[in-house]
Amino acid sequence: MSNSVSALQGKVATAKVMVRDAGLRGMITLRGDITNTKLKAACAGLTGVDWPAPGQANCVGDKGLAWMSPDEILLLVPYAEVPAALGLVAKALKGQHYLAENVSDARALIQIEGPFAAEVLAKLAPVDLHPANFKPGNFRRTRLGQVAAAFWMRDVDTIDVICFRSVADYTFDLLATSAAAGPVGYF
Amino acid sequence: MLILHCPYCGVDADETDLHAGGQAHLKRKGPDSSDADFEDYLFMRENPKGVHFERWRHVYGCGKWFLAARCTNTLEVFGTYAAQTTAPPKDLLDTISEKRPGWSWGISK
Numbered sequence: 001m002s003n004s005v006s007a008l009q010g011k012v013a014t015a016k017v018m019v020r021d022a023g024l025r026g027m028i029t030l031r032g033d034i035t036n037t038k039l040k041a042a043c044a045g046l047t048g049v050d051w052p053a054p055g056q057a058n059c060v061g062d063k064g065l066a067w068m069s070p071d072e073i074l075l076l077v078p079y080a081e082v083p084a085a086l087g088l089v090a091k092a093l094k095g096q097h098y099l100a101e102n103v104s105d106a107r108a109l110i111q112i113e114g115p116f117a118a119e120v121l122a123k124l125a126p127v128d129l130h131p132a133n134f135k136p137g138n139f140r141r142t143r144l145g146q147v148a149a150a151f152w153m154r155d156v157d158t159i160d161v162i163c164f165r166s167v168a169d170y171t172f173d174l175l176a177t178s179a180a181a182g183p184v185g186y187f
Numbered sequence: 188m189l190i191l192h193c194p195y196c197g198v199d200a201d202e203t204d205l206h207a208g209g210q211a212h213l214k215r216k217g218p219d220s221s222d223a224d225f226e227d228y229l230f231m232r233e234n235p236k237g238v239h240f241e242r243w244r245h246v247y248g249c250g251k252w253f254l255a256a257r258c259t260n261t262l263e264v265f266g267t268y269a270a271q272t273t274a275p276p277k278d279l280l281d282t283i284s285e286k287r288p289g290w291s292w293g294i295s296k
């Protein structure tokens with residue numbers, strides 16, 4: 001068995017807003033009929049969080065659910081729990097049409113934390129991140145600079161960002177540069 | 188900058204979050220069609236100065252294709268709607284008629 005490591009291997013950029021590798025995280029792409037009550041019950045059992053409305057992510061600790069599209073949910077669990085979670089999903093949805101795929105090692109998870117975390121992102125994404133518009137629990141799939149990414153707000157000072165593993169360095173440097181440059185001051 | 192409302196995820200996505208997919212409501216001409224019809228289907232497109240219907244994909248977002256009506260002259264967006272349809276919805280056509288009296292487009296000729 002190879003030793004799993006995150007793409008950024010614990011990298012941290014310290015400034016007023018800190019950008020840090022959030023390490024390995026279990027991520028499962030779940031596609032299918034997301035109104036399916038068995039699917040919802042399985043997700044609730046695995047994460048202990050409420051079902052997310054469109055454009056929302058509900059996260060507590062390492063667990064959570066994010067609304068990706070009308071037929072896709074992102075299931076977040078601790079890295080080591082992915083095989084068990086996939087087993088439970090398969091059991092709950094036996095005989096039904098769905099897709100559940102372990103994408104943990106295809107992704108990187110980066111956390112932005114500090115007093116102007118939203119502004120660090122606002123400089124990089126075509127998204128209205130004004131505090132009146134983007135609030136804790138909000139989730140968005142978009143781009144950061146030149147790459148696809150998604151992010152959700154845990155609290156006003158903490159935002160989690162996911163991107164593809166292959167662009168983890170680019171995304172980290174982008175966020176760290178934006179953080180080091182300080183706030184814009186429009187918010 | 189063009190901003191289109193994605194009818195699937197409810198996000199107001201700007202042009203850089205989207206991928207343009209060309210003219211909407213093309214009717215495919217299959218193996219039994221005439222060569223002329225097949226050529227039209229493959230190559231002939233509307234190129235209006237004014238009301239236009241297009242396919243767009245929310246490529247950096249939810250990944251879904253949707254359809255949009257906009258003015259190529261002013262960039263005014265009349266509305267967006269789901270791709271699972273063969274013609275624009277009635278209320279959208281009414282909106283366009285209000286704003287651009289006498290307008291016409293391929294499918295409405």
Ligand SMILES: [Zn+2]
Pocket residue numbers: 193194195196197198245248249250251
């Ligand atoms: Zn969308």
